[in-house]
Amino acid sequence: MSHLDHTPSTPGKFKMDKSPYSYSRARCPSSLAKLIFWSLLFIGLIFLFFYRPPSSSTNPLRSDRSRRSLQISWGGSAWEKRVRASASSRSRNGFSVLVTGAAGFVGTHVSAALKRRGDGVLGLDNFNDYYDPSLKRARQGLLERAGVYIVEGDINDVSLLKKLFEVVKFTHVMHLAAQAGVRYAMENPNSYVHSNIAGLVTLLEVCKDANPQPAIVWASSSSVYGLNTKVPFSEQDRTDQPASLYAASKKAGEEIAHTYNHIYGLSLTGLRFFTVYGPWGRPDMAYFFFTRDILKGKTISIFEAASHGTVARDFTYIDDIVKGCLASLDTAQKSTGSGGKKKGPAQLRVFNLGNTSPVPVTDLVGILERLLKVKAKKNMMKLPRNGDVQFTHANISLAQRELGYKPTTDLQTGLRKFVQWYLSHYHAGGKKADA
Numbered sequence: 412m413s414h415l416d417h418t419p420s421t422p423g424k425f426k427m428d429k430s431p432y433s434y435s436r437a438r439c440p441s442s443l444a445k446l447i448f449w450s451l452l453f454i455g456l457i458f459l460f461f462y463r464p465p466s467s468s469t470n471p472l473r474s475d476r477s478r479r480s481l482q483i484s485w486g487g488s489a490w491e492k493r494v495r496a497s498a499s500s501r502s503r504n505g506f507s508v509l510v511t512g513a514a515g516f517v518g519t520h521v522s523a524a525l526k527r528r529g530d531g532v533l534g535l536d537n538f539n540d541y542y543d544p545s546l547k548r549a550r551q552g553l554l555e556r557a558g559v560y561i562v563e564g565d566i567n568d569v570s571l572l573k574k575l576f577e578v579v580k581f582t583h584v585m586h587l588a589a590q591a592g593v594r595y596a597m598e599n600p601n602s603y604v605h606s607n608i609a610g611l612v613t614l615l616e617v618c619k620d621a622n623p624q625p626a627i628v629w630a631s632s633s634s635v636y637g638l639n640t641k642v643p644f645s646e647q648d649r650t651d652q653p654a655s656l657y658a659a660s661k662k663a664g665e666e667i668a669h670t671y672n673h674i675y676g677l678s679l680t681g682l683r684f685f686t687v688y689g690p691w692g693r694p695d696m697a698y699f700f701f702t703r704d705i706l707k708g709k710t711i712s713i714f715e716a717a718s719h720g721t722v723a724r725d726f727t728y729i730d731d732i733v734k735g736c737l738a739s740l741d742t743a744q745k746s747t748g749s750g751g752k753k754k755g756p757a758q759l760r761v762f763n764l765g766n767t768s769p770v771p772v773t774d775l776v777g778i779l780e781r782l783l784k785v786k787a788k789k790n791m792m793k794l795p796r797n798g799d800v801q802f803t804h805a806n807i808s809l810a811q812r813e814l815g816y817k818p819t820t821d822l823q824t825g826l827r828k829f830v831q832w833y834l835s836h837y838h839a840g841g842k843k844a845d846a
């Protein structure tokens with residue numbers, strides 16, 4: 412029996428050719444036809460083996476562009492010299508901080524602030540294209556002028572991380588690299604697993620082996636409070652009902668932090684950021700794309716809860732968040748392990764960094780309209796079931812007590828600074844660039 416006799420005959424999927432001609436050709440092939448047939452089959456199998464169809468929904472790094480950016484080489488004495496220079500502090504007891512996600516919104520501001528006060532800062536960023544990478548490049552330019560070098564690479568790259576720890580004895584890691592955004596988690600769930608879970612574990616593995624082990628401060632999120640209804644949200648509240656995979660990945664991060672603290676003596680501080688906004692912000696966030704769309708005359712969708720219920724956020728200005736990050740680094744105790752072994756109990760903390768003053772999204776739009784002097788075209792719509800929660804509100808008393816954290820910027824003031832930046836960045840001299 413020829414192998415062709417086993418061909419499935421599913422109707423519509425594969426049509427059998429029942430002609431006597433093809434039947435006899437299949438049963439009695441000439442040796443040349445046989446050779447051609449087997450060669451084609453062989454080539455086909457090789458092609459199937461090596462070819463992987465591109466898929467943006469399963470590929471965590473999203474595109475060729477982002478993958479290409481990771482192929483940039485590192486290493487060599489000139490590179491090591493640059494890494495060392497960027498990471499060395501001005502004073503003898505200054506910090507040497509590895510900032511992951513340094514080309515991101517919070518990463519750029521924190522890196523610049525650390526450098527300004529004399530600490531050594533080395534950035535790490537994969538420059539992926541979750542949002543316009545040219546904004547990340549512009550932030551990189553800012554940091555370069557301030558003396559901060561950003562190494563281009565991914566937190567999942569173990570050999571790169573090991574190399575960095577070989578070249579520099581980092582005292583601290585400010586871990587801000589993450590897949591951000593609540594709603595995008597339904598589009599590309601794997602990117603959250605790749606960055607927020609696998610990436611965190613890879614980084615902590617390298618940190619626990621480092622000698623000395625650094626103290627780690629990292630970005631968790633207000634979204635871990637999920638569907639909680641008791642306000643304001645306090646660190647003691649339950650965090651076991653996340654509303655998005657993003658929130659679940661940050662909650663997982665908090666549990667992973669507990670494990671590394673418990674087993675290896677790593678000092679870990681998680682910061683639950685509450686909707687951080689400001690100049691050099693993220694274009695995927697509502698205040699940013701509302702500004703862009705209002706200026707373009709495009710309709711914006713404003714979410715409301717059932718029965719026209721208010722949707723509100725505890726919007727927190729970037730400068731307040733930076734102060735909270737620096738205070739966390741300053742109060743972080745040393746890790747206690749060495750050579751991958753715990754030597755004693757180490758510090759494990761979680762803080763809310765919010766503004767304690769929730770503002771309805773409709774009010775945010777009103778402020779933007781006044782600042783931009785343009786009336787928004789609004790479409791009120793029901794809060795979609797895509798991971799958004801109805802409100803957030805931080806209790807910050809723990810951060811106040813332990814970090815001296817005290818936010819001072821209200822939404823009106825913060826948005827004025829954002830709009831000033833936005834107009835100068837995208838519309839300076841009448842030039843209209845796309846955000």
Ligand SMILES: O=C(O)[C@H]1O[C@H](OP(=O)(O)OP(=O)(O)OC[C@H]2O[C@@H](n3ccc(=O)[nH]c3=O)[C@H](O)[C@@H]2O)[C@H](O)[C@@H](O)[C@@H]1O
Pocket residue numbers: 591592593631632633634684685686687695696697698712713714715722723724772799800801
């Ligand atoms: O605080 C946090 O933990 C999170 O804050 C933001 O998430 P979110 O608060 O949802 O911020 P936006 O996406 O800017 O949304 C702000 C508000 O605008 C609303 N919105 C959003 C989009 C839209 O088209 N219309 C609209 O009314 C949202 O429901 C939300 O109430 C960030 O995107 C997350 O990465 C971060 O971790």
